[in-house]
Amino acid sequence: MSIYLDCASTTPVEPAVAQIVRRFTEEDYGNAASPIHDYGCFARMAVDHARGQIAKLVKTRRDDVILTSGATEANNLALLGLREYGLKTGRRHLICSAIEHKAVLEPLEALTKTGFELTVIPVGSDGRILIAALRKALRPDTLLVSTMQVNNETGMIQPLAEIAEVLADHSAFWHVDAAQGFGKELDSITHPRIDLISISGHKIYGPKGIGALITRKRHSEPPPLKPLMFGGDQEQGLRPGTLPVALIAGLGEAARCALRDHSERLEKVRHIRARALSALAPLLPVINGDPAYCLPHVINISLPGIPSVTAIRALAKVIAISSTSACTSHHTAPSHVLNAMGCSEAESSSALRLSWCHLTDDVDWDTVVTTLKQLQYQNPF
The missing domain is CATH 3.90.1150.10 (Aspartate Aminotransferase, domain 1)
Known part of the structure; x- marks a missing residue:
């Protein structure tokens, strides 16, 4: 081989993570939405515990963690989920960089077909976002700025601290696609100016099929997202469906190990x-x-x-x-x-x-x- x-x-999956996933697949397989018996109660406790482990890596609250199937879904929820708010407020300007993942570029392109305008800012030969270009691109009607933490092709760590300075006095929501850097580069995504963070389990030695959108509150209010799917009130009404407890517990354990090790x-x-x-x-x-x-x-x-x-x-x-x-x-x-x-x-x-x-x-x-x-x-x- x-x-x-x-x-x-x-x-690859961390051995401790695989053990957790196996446990909640074979033994503690209760439904977190059925806390009417021990199986369901333990499943709900496991999910809440995992939320806390994930939140700890970005220094936020466990109820800020919206569980998804991965970073692609989290990106779509973060970007397309602001559509209604943008249309209602007349703020229809979007900004991203030229090196974003397709899971960011394509949802933003979809928004441009419904009345939004997208500005794509360049990067330097070093592979990092040009801060001056971002500053110039900002407008009073800018609804959203979406930047990655670490580029998935080159490994270039983006200047999030400098971006935070540019956005300090602007009301635009800031989304960071942290799929590649979450659990590997710890400091930058703890910045309180970041409103939305997308992560994926299979990039940090966890299982595939699980991720999260972390939604930091601003003045005690979460970002005004609307769901993309319907059929239940799970995940604060933003993401319906039965929670995959085994995968969630695995993601939580992966986050815990990432911080500890x-x-x-x-x-x-x-x-x-x-x-x-x-x-x-x-x-x-x-x-x-x-x-x-x-x-x-x-x-x-x-x-x-x-x-x-x-x-x-x-x-x-x-x-x-x-x-x-x-x-x-x-x-x-x-x-x-x-x-x-x-x-x-x-x-x-x-x-x-x-x-x-x-x-x-x-x-x-x-x-x-x-x-x-x-x-x-x-x-x-």
């Missing part, structure tokens, strides 16, 4: 990153984005002359890697993220994303480099 280096796509995990992933960069150096890779702002779990490199798909297939028996976001990997179009950063066509078409975690096994970097050198020899540039 090859060594898995695609953790930015999805992570943060320093230890960072040490491990930094060691892997240093080893990877040292091993790959003879290939003279182009590093996409500024390494000074990169999450230590990821590197995005280009090896001009070697198409991404060629490298991925050649390395398949050694390491499992990708070139772009998992959600767009079936498309052949160049990465919109790398294009926004000003990368050349050669750099975009030869980009590789390597991502790991504290659970990653040792990599045979010698074989990786030898394989890539052979490809460079066959495809000189």
Whole structure:
């Protein structure tokens, strides 16, 4: 088996999380909406406990946590859920960056078809949002600003503290897609100016199919969201359906472990990153984005002359890697993220994303480099 280096796509499940999920699947399988017996009461307690574990990572209240099927649903609820309020108040201007995930870009594009205007702000060659462009884009009728915490393709940590300063005296709601950074980069999303935070369990060593939208209150009032689905009053009337207790408990445990083991995990992933960069150096890779702002779990490199798909297939028996976001990997179009950063066509078409975690096994970097050198020899540039 090859060594898995695609953790930015999805992570392995932490053993303690798997144990919790198994317990609430096989033994304590009560319905949290039926607290009329011990099974239901214990299920509700488990859900409330998980909310608290999730909330603790962003220093907010457990009742601010709206459980969803993942960050994609959370993004849709955050963005499309403000539609009615925007129409009612006449605030129909939206802002996002050019490097957002499709789970943000496409809901915003959907809003533009119903009378909203979208301003897409550029990023620098370092892969980070240009603060001056954001400041210039803000208008009195701006309803929403949506920015990511960490880019899913490059690992670039975005300047959330600086964005908070720009938005300090503006009433626009601020949504942060934290799918890639939640539980890995802890400080930035604790900023009280952030109104809405989307997270996903399978990015932090938890199960797939579970996530949350964290809705911070402003002046004791939550963001004026409206539900996208109907059929029950679960999750404060914003997300109907029977709660998947096992998955929720797993997400809570993943959040708890992320906070408890943060320093230890960072040490491990930094060691892997240093080893990877040292091993790959003879290939003279182009590093996409500024390494000074990169999450230590990821590197995005280009090896001009070697198409991404060629490298991925050649390395398949050694390491499992990708070139772009998992959600767009079936498309052949160049990465919109790398294009926004000003990368050349050669750099975009030869980009590789390597991502790991504290659970990653040792990599045979010698074989990786030898394989890539052979490809460079066959495809000189």
